[in-house]
Amino acid sequence: MAILTTEGLTYIYSAGTPFETAAVDHVDLQIGEDLMVGVIGHTGSGKSTLMQHFNGLLQPTEGKVSLEGKDIWADKKMLREVRFRVGLVFQYPEYQLFEETVFQDIAFGPKNMGLSGNEIQRRVLWAADSLGLDRELLGRSPFALSGGQKRRAAIAGVMAMLPKVLILDEPCAGLDPKGRLQMLRQIRDYQKQTKSTVLLVSHSMEDVAEYTEKLLVMDRGRLFCYEDTAAVFRKVEALQEMGLRIPQIASLMLALRQRGCDLPEDIYTVPQAKDALVQLLRKGAVSC
Ligand SMILES: Nc1ncnc2c1ncn2[C@@H]1O[C@H](COP(=O)(O)OP(=O)(O)OP(=O)(O)O)[C@@H](O)[C@H]1O
Numbered sequence: 001m002a003i004l005t006t007e008g009l010t011y012i013y014s015a016g017t018p019f020e021t022a023a024v025d026h027v028d029l030q031i032g033e034d035l036m037v038g039v040i041g042h043t044g045s046g047k048s049t050l051m052q053h054f055n056g057l058l059q060p061t062e063g064k065v066s067l068e069g070k071d072i073w074a075d076k077k078m079l080r081e082v083r084f085r086v087g088l089v090f091q092y093p094e095y096q097l098f099e100e101t102v103f104q105d106i107a108f109g110p111k112n113m114g115l116s117g118n119e120i121q122r123r124v125l126w127a128a129d130s131l132g133l134d135r136e137l138l139g140r141s142p143f144a145l146s147g148g149q150k151r152r153a154a155i156a157g158v159m160a161m162l163p164k165v166l167i168l169d170e171p172c173a174g175l176d177p178k179g180r181l182q183m184l185r186q187i188r189d190y191q192k193q194t195k196s197t198v199l200l201v202s203h204s205m206e207d208v209a210e211y212t213e214k215l216l217v218m219d220r221g222r223l224f225c226y227e228d229t230a231a232v233f234r235k236v237e238a239l240q241e242m243g244l245r246i247p248q249i250a251s252l253m254l255a256l257r258q259r260g261c262d263l264p265e266d267i268y269t270v271p272q273a274k275d276a277l278v279q280l281l282r283k284g285a286v287s288c
């Protein structure tokens, strides 16, 4: 069953002025449960604007957004629920920490949900552990943390609400390669454990190739496609036309296929490429 649905979703910034922009233009989508979804598209293609509709932060200029079949703007009660059931983490969320301690910051969402003290405590510890935040840090001021730790605290605060849908807008931006890899693995483990739907907005084709099952591709406000990750990376020319590229390893596989190597078409991650090449070498087909 679809958890998130949009019908004709359109959002226009600065309507009626010379700056009028249709940032999201008649988007129809059905996103399922228990999925890792990558959201890609050129800068300005409408990714963040679309994401902000999923938890009711922006109201459509036209069209509809539904959560589990119910229009999120149906009434105030629904909208309040949506804020808890769809967690949105903005780009650079570390600038939004404001409580006295890291614990209080992570507890902010669960507290607003009206959970018991015990449950809040349990969730804060679980979210901190899930993101590799040392429990020792929970009593400190968020401002005493490093940049990476602050980012983790901010994301933990949204994870601790255990939303059905977690949206992360560029969660790895600015992290070093090691921090980036850790963060992606932790996000994937969180998704597996909670069976929620995670939407990961990213400019890294490598990251979405490795960590997502579905890709939502935006192109100048329009939905280009919402399909299996493998299927999207087969659309090499269309992606290039909209200023995107396929992962480097997929380009290498394509080049090898063009030189006559018998390699399957849907290889777009390094581990897949390694397996396929080992098989090819075992068959003794090394002439390509
Ligand atoms: N607050 C705003 N006021 C006016 N126009 C805006 C505003 N925010 C975004 N836009 C415009 O809406 C369009 C979509 O922007 P959006 O930020 O959703 O794209 P994006 O795909 O998230 O880009 P990026 O990859 O750079 O984050 C762009 O043309 C952008 O200039």
Ligand SMILES: [Mg+2]
Pocket: 047, 048, 049, 169
């Ligand atoms: Mg954006």
